[in-house]
Amino acid sequence: MSTRPIISASSKFAAKSQHSPLRSQRPAVTDTRGPKALHVVGRERAPHTGEQELSTWSASRAKRIFDCACVLIALPVLIPVFLLVAFAVRVTSRGPVMFLQKRMGCHNQPFTIFKFRTMTHVKGGSHNAVTTTENQEFTPIGRFLRRWKLDELPQVLNVLSGEMSLVGPRPKLLEHQIAELCCRPGITGAATIAFAREEEILARVPDHHLDDYYAEVVLPVKQQLDAEYMACATFGSDLKLIIESALRRWDPAVVDQLLNAALAEEEESLRTSNTQIPAIVSITVKAMDGHVPVETSKRLSEA
Numbered sequence: 001m002s003t004r005p006i007i008s009a010s011s012k013f014a015a016k017s018q019h020s021p022l023r024s025q026r027p028a029v030t031d032t033r034g035p036k037a038l039h040v041v042g043r044e045r046a047p048h049t050g051e052q053e054l055s056t057w058s059a060s061r062a063k064r065i066f067d068c069a070c071v072l073i074a075l076p077v078l079i080p081v082f083l084l085v086a087f088a089v090r091v092t093s094r095g096p097v098m099f100l101q102k103r104m105g106c107h108n109q110p111f112t113i114f115k116f117r118t119m120t121h122v123k124g125g126s127h128n129a130v131t132t133t134e135n136q137e138f139t140p141i142g143r144f145l146r147r148w149k150l151d152e153l154p155q156v157l158n159v160l161s162g163e164m165s166l167v168g169p170r171p172k173l174l175e176h177q178i179a180e181l182c183c184r185p186g187i188t189g190a191a192t193i194a195f196a197r198e199e200e201i202l203a204r205v206p207d208h209h210l211d212d213y214y215a216e217v218v219l220p221v222k223q224q225l226d227a228e229y230m231a232c233a234t235f236g237s238d239l240k241l242i243i244e245s246a247l248r249r250w251d252p253a254v255v256d257q258l259l260n261a262a263l264a265e266e267e268e269s270l271r272t273s274n275t276q277i278p279a280i281v282s283i284t285v286k287a288m289d290g291h292v293p294v295e296t297s298k299r300l301s302e303a
Helices: 012-017 061-092 142-147 155-160 190-194 198-202 207-232 235-246 253-272
Strands: 004-008 028-031 038-041 098-104 110-116 165-167 186-188 280-286 294-299
Touching (some): 061 155, 061 165, 061 235, 110 155, 155 186, 165 235, 186 190, 190 207, 190 235
Parallel strands (some): 165 186
Antiparallel strands (some): 004 280, 028 038, 098 110
């Protein structure tokens, strides 16, 4: 059975942080919890600068017309699904059917995103900003809705109102925004498909390092994926992403490649800066079917 690296990081990042004034002085932290063994490193998040490059299609009026046309054509199918899901949410838990939340849109304009509620209603309270399969109290049908992305369906209303597009970077919370969007955020996108099982992956991160790991590792990878896609997006590529999302053709291998590339870039940066590279880099490998992970180590030569 094949295995796939889920999350990999090493203490070599800590070596770099100790020699760089732009990063925090927090050392690498290793947390071991059986099958959830992960190596997490605390680092300051570097700001992303420069304007986002958009393809001709991504910035065109034709894309907006395409979005509205797709939604209007799909409404006869979507409306019965909306009613069914709304009824299920209402009868299985107390609280409102819809979950409303402020997100950052195009050019940092905040807007209210619509979702079907998947978590227990907390009056005057709040849920964790970073969601995993383990750190939230879901409604009886909440996990099912999130797994099949049915909770996202009401966002077609955001598309019709002009706040979102069918394809684009996901709209972020203010505290998770690391780069200004120069286009409408989307219901699906390159990073959305790659991180389709994000909540399962993040559940393996120790709770006390979850926010740091999400901000320092996950968000930059998502931003890179979306920026590269939007710079070369076409009508055909958007249509393909919509079909792949509808058919749940999710390939997390892209994330593995990006994380490995990030590790290689950090290693090369350490070498060119004459910083000593630690001898061992630990990589946690876990089969997606939940079997016990296989620990592997790669020995690196010193710079």
